[in-house]
Amino acid sequence: YKFLLVDEFQDTDPLQAEIVFFLSEQERGRAKEWREVQVSPKRLFLVGDPKQSIYRFRRADIEMYEEAKKWMGESRLLNISQNFRCAPSIVRMVNRIFQDLIKPPEDGRYQPGYVPLHFGRKKGTIPSKHGIVLLYPPKNKNIVMERTDDCRLWESRCIASFIQKLVSEEKWRVWDDSDPSFRPIMFKDIAILMRTYTPLNRLEEALRSYAVDYRVVGGKYFYKREEVRHLLAVLQAIDNPNDKIALVAALRSPFFGISDEELFMFYARGGNLNYLEEAQGTAMEQPFHLLRELHEMRNGASVEALLKKLYEATSGLILFLLKPQGEQRVANLMKIGDVARALDERGMLSFRGFVQWLSERREEEAEEEEPPTLERGDNFVRLLTIHRAKGLEFPMVILADLAHKENGREDFIIDRSGERIAIKVGDKRSRFWTRNYEEMSKWEEKRGEAEERRLLYVGMTRARDFLVLPVYWVKEEKGEKQVPPKSYLANVQPYLTAPDKVSFGEWNEEMMFYDTNKLELEPEETPPFRSPLNPEMKGGKASKGVLSQREKWREGQEALKKWAGEGRPLASATEGVSEVEKDDEWVVSPVAKGEGAVFGKLIHRLFEKMDWSQPGMVEKMAEMEGKALGATGPMIERAGEMVREAMNSPVLQRIIKSGEYQREVPFSYKENGTIFEGVMDVVFKEGDNLVVLDFKTDFVEKENLNSKVEHYKPQVRIYSDAIKTIFGKPPKEVILFFLHLMESESVPSRSLNS
Numbered sequence: 001y002k003f004l005l006v007d008e009f010q011d012t013d014p015l016q017a018e019i020v021f022f023l024s025e026q027e028r029g030r031a032k033e034w035r036e037v038q039v040s041p042k043r044l045f046l047v048g049d050p051k052q053s054i055y056r057f058r059r060a061d062i063e064m065y066e067e068a069k070k071w072m073g074e075s076r077l078l079n080i081s082q083n084f085r086c087a088p089s090i091v092r093m094v095n096r097i098f099q100d101l102i103k104p105p106e107d108g109r110y111q112p113g114y115v116p117l118h119f120g121r122k123k124g125t126i127p128s129k130h131g132i133v134l135l136y137p138p139k140n141k142n143i144v145m146e147r148t149d150d151c152r153l154w155e156s157r158c159i160a161s162f163i164q165k166l167v168s169e170e171k172w173r174v175w176d177d178s179d180p181s182f183r184p185i186m187f188k189d190i191a192i193l194m195r196t197y198t199p200l201n202r203l204e205e206a207l208r209s210y211a212v213d214y215r216v217v218g219g220k221y222f223y224k225r226e227e228v229r230h231l232l233a234v235l236q237a238i239d240n241p242n243d244k245i246a247l248v249a250a251l252r253s254p255f256f257g258i259s260d261e262e263l264f265m266f267y268a269r270g271g272n273l274n275y276l277e278e279a280q281g282t283a284m285e286q287p288f289h290l291l292r293e294l295h296e297m298r299n300g301a302s303v304e305a306l307l308k309k310l311y312e313a314t315s316g317l318i319l320f321l322l323k324p325q326g327e328q329r330v331a332n333l334m335k336i337g338d339v340a341r342a343l344d345e346r347g348m349l350s351f352r353g354f355v356q357w358l359s360e361r362r363e364e365e366a367e368e369e370e371p372p373t374l375e376r377g378d379n380f381v382r383l384l385t386i387h388r389a390k391g392l393e394f395p396m397v398i399l400a401d402l403a404h405k406e407n408g409r410e411d412f413i414i415d416r417s418g419e420r421i422a423i424k425v426g427d428k429r430s431r432f433w434t435r436n437y438e439e440m441s442k443w444e445e446k447r448g449e450a451e452e453r454r455l456l457y458v459g460m461t462r463a464r465d466f467l468v469l470p471v472y473w474v475k476e477e478k479g480e481k482q483v484p485p486k487s488y489l490a491n492v493q494p495y496l497t498a499p500d501k502v503s504f505g506e507w508n509e510e511m512m513f514y515d516t517n518k519l520e521l522e523p524e525e526t527p528p529f530r531s532p533l534n535p536e537m538k539g540g541k542a543s544k545g546v547l548s549q550r551e552k553w554r555e556g557q558e559a560l561k562k563w564a565g566e567g568r569p570l571a572s573a574t575e576g577v578s579e580v581e582k583d584d585e586w587v588v589s590p591v592a593k594g595e596g597a598v599f600g601k602l603i604h605r606l607f608e609k610m611d612w613s614q615p616g617m618v619e620k621m622a623e624m625e626g627k628a629l630g631a632t633g634p635m636i637e638r639a640g641e642m643v644r645e646a647m648n649s650p651v652l653q654r655i656i657k658s659g660e661y662q663r664e665v666p667f668s669y670k671e672n673g674t675i676f677e678g679v680m681d682v683v684f685k686e687g688d689n690l691v692v693l694d695f696k697t698d699f700v701e702k703e704n705l706n707s708k709v710e711h712y713k714p715q716v717r718i719y720s721d722a723i724k725t726i727f728g729k730p731p732k733e734v735i736l737f738f739l740h741l742m743e744s745e746s747v748p749s750r751s752l753n754s
Helices: 014-023 062-072 088-101 148-169 200-209 226-239 244-252 260-268 285-297 303-314 316-321 326-345 351-363 437-460 488-495 540-566 597-609 615-629 633-647 650-658 702-711 713-727
Strands: 004-006 044-046 131-135 173-176 181-184 190-194 214-216 381-385 394-399 412-415 420-426 431-433 463-470 511-513 570-572 661-671 674-686 689-696 733-738 743-748
Touching: 004 014, 014 044, 014 062, 044 062, 062 437, 088 131, 088 437, 088 463, 088 488, 131 148, 148 200, 148 463, 173 394, 173 463, 190 200, 200 214, 200 381, 226 244, 226 285, 226 326, 226 351, 244 260, 244 285, 285 303, 303 316, 303 326, 303 351, 303 615, 316 326, 326 351, 394 437, 412 437, 420 437, 437 488, 597 615, 597 633, 597 661, 597 674, 597 689, 615 633, 650 661, 650 674, 650 733, 661 713, 674 713, 689 713, 702 713, 702 733, 702 743, 713 733
Parallel strands: 004 044, 131 463, 131 511, 190 381, 190 394, 214 381, 394 463, 570 674, 689 733
Antiparallel strands: 173 181, 412 420, 420 431, 661 674, 674 689, 733 743
8 A cells, every 4th residue: 555544543443553554564564563563654644533532342442542643753743623513612611621631641541631622613604602501400399309210300301391492492593504504403403412321211201202303323222112012012922822911912002902991891791812713793803813814824934924914914014103203113113024034044043933032132131223214304303322423413412411320340351451351250249359350440440431531522522503411410418419420410510500509591601501490391291080980989970071071082083083094085906806816726825815815926026026137046036035925835936937937928028128118117096086006017118109017827727818808907997097197198008918828918908998
């Protein structure tokens, strides 16, 4: 390499540093370790900010960075201190705090010297009001903070209420680079940063209560999510019909939506909570039927295919999409299918094995990230850790949970430069440790505290216009705020006004003491109503009134559902066909309701996904798609043979030769107040005309072919009308390709009008 430029060098670990230096070594260099490398002149260029060295847990050690800097030569060091992100008030406050917090220690190189920032943001992009916003607890006797969880509860409510009020009032303005201009602050301009995801549950509860749209970026609680819990209950019920607890949880989940009242009435009338039995005429009829069907197919189809059928039959994905954070919920459910497919491809798990594996992951509280759903322009508040936010910026940053930090010492300590280790094992009653553990524990504590200060620096410098600090949300003893030592709050406390001296609503030295007394910190919740079983008893009159109101509400809900269910008149392309395609050769029950349904789906999917110009992969693709659909081995083999034979047929060669064709073409058009919709298998162009082709997997005798064509004419007519409505003239013809016979029948458009 002639030149080697390494950015973010403070994030490199020793192994990466070795690679960098050896790649930069002078020709014919023979150094045995990187510290002995003679770097070729003008070859290596390192860029890094030691104040942002926060990845010690993955061996990105600040001491290695400082050693490399020394080895490169202090005379070659160039300091770049301009900050193009933060408003000037934030820059000044950051300098004021961290010139005291970030200093080189006397006993090592585990903290760099602080290089003050200089404001360098473009003129005209700074809002008239900007800077540090402090959220102190209001003077409210109802706010009692006796436990850490109480502190997080009230702080989270304060943050959520503050955001909602801020966005709804549209008074605070931020600079929008995409416009470019000032505009009112929106949800998407706000990021809530935290040291770890520990306070996440309380924050999510509060944001939901105050109707603040949000997304968690990189959360580790995927298996604890509500939608995953509901899905696990359904899978457990499918696996074991005798698991009554799982069955009840499944029935009460959004997948089936059975109410407690419906469950009680079903059981009280002698119903048996066993979906292997019929439940005709009850609310359990359809749920039991589907669960029974899924139970029967669980060992014959892939988990992915079973999940797909569950989602389609219950409209589960649509229901979860309508809930708060619906897109994230749906992404989480789809991820379960992706995980199942990955495990299935490795041949690792049966259906029962997958259910047990998923259950264990949830019980063990295994850490797993949620799939990302954010896209450019989405209007959501972002929740993420400071580590996740590194390299990002936001118009407003809220640093949550400043008063708390993780407790406990490391059990395994490594000093790589000194080539030492220290170990502690056991619990409080019986512990064992190496002789040097206490000494190295203090050594580790100093370095950990130094990195915590750098982490706080990174969090504060993510803010462009506003940095919001919720402060003093801590326990009290004898009227005194108990600020945990070595917490972030303890680090910034010397620069804050004491809680009893705050002038709410005023700006003071570029800080605003936001008036939290004007925030609603107790979201309204309707208490549950308890009614005596006998309405004639005391309180019966009130009970009758409430029950009457509930009955009216239920009637209104049913009327609304009925009205919504009617919708607009809608017809599908196959609605006029009296029978669904059947294939007497293939009987795949209980995998599918009708005969040949899976085989037909497999054929259509192969034609849709394969490259028609290269049919050589058809057998392999048939195996993959067939397994996902739950097809049998002979079905998969026959599907591959049939599609390969069809690709060589005159009609498909005609389509390929045309060079202009589209597969799986959706359409929708309106005629006489009715909306017609469907999907055409193939539409291709010949000259100035369009031609439609539809694959048919019916098993039909040659002598019955003409009657079969007549049978499908209503569907053909809709295809023809769709093309005419959309393009202004009808297709030249609609071709029905009967695959079992390898026969194609053309239906000219003019014949449809006769």
